[in-house]
Amino acid sequence: xxxxxxxxxxxxxxxxxxxxxxxxxxxxxxxxxxxxxxxxxxxxxxxxxxxxxxxxxxxxxxxxxxxxxxxxxxxxxxxxxxxxxxxxxxxxxxxxxxxxxxxxxxxxxxxxxxxxx
Numbered sequence: 001x002x003x004x005x006x007x008x009x010x011x012x013x014x015x016x017x018x019x020x021x022x023x024x025x026x027x028x029x030x031x032x033x034x035x036x037x038x039x040x041x042x043x044x045x046x047x048x049x050x051x052x053x054x055x056x057x058x059x060x061x062x063x064x065x066x067x068x069x070x071x072x073x074x075x076x077x078x079x080x081x082x083x084x085x086x087x088x089x090x091x092x093x094x095x096x097x098x099x100x101x102x103x104x105x106x107x108x109x110x111x112x113x114x115x116x117x
Contacts, residue, residue, distance in 0.1 A: 002096040005036045006087035013043075014090055035099075044086075044093040059093050062086055 034041040045058040069081045083098035 001037075002039050002041075002085050003087055005034075005039060006041060006094045006096055007089050009034055009041055009094060010087070010089045010092045013047075013092065038099045040097045040099050041087075041094050044095055047092060062093060062095050065095075 032043040032046060044062045045055040047055065050058070063086070066084055066086060069084055072079055072081050082100055085096045087094040087096060
């Protein structure tokens with residue numbers, strides 16, 4: 001499901017004429033972030049502003065994030081992590097997280113500046 005929505009997001013973002021439309025799917029979302037159902041997406045880099053070196057570094061950062069989550073999940077601890085996947089398509093990278101509550105009032109969306117989830 002994340003791959004399907006991720007490809008749609010990237011297809012719309014890739015079409016330059018639609019960039020402003022796709023980035024404003026909800027007014028409270030920061031540019032480059034999207035919410036479909038209970039899946040939160042964000043681009044790994046600002047592909048309009050960042051140079052290729054910065055994009056490469058930010059993509060490596062998302063690789064390390066995923067490796068850290070997998071390492072935590074491989075241990076037999078009581079720590080729970082969010083579901084995360086990387087979607088690489090047409091030269092863009094999207095990171096998708098399952099929206100899950102961290103406690104009664106906070107979930108992953110709060111860390112990305114989404115106030116009203």
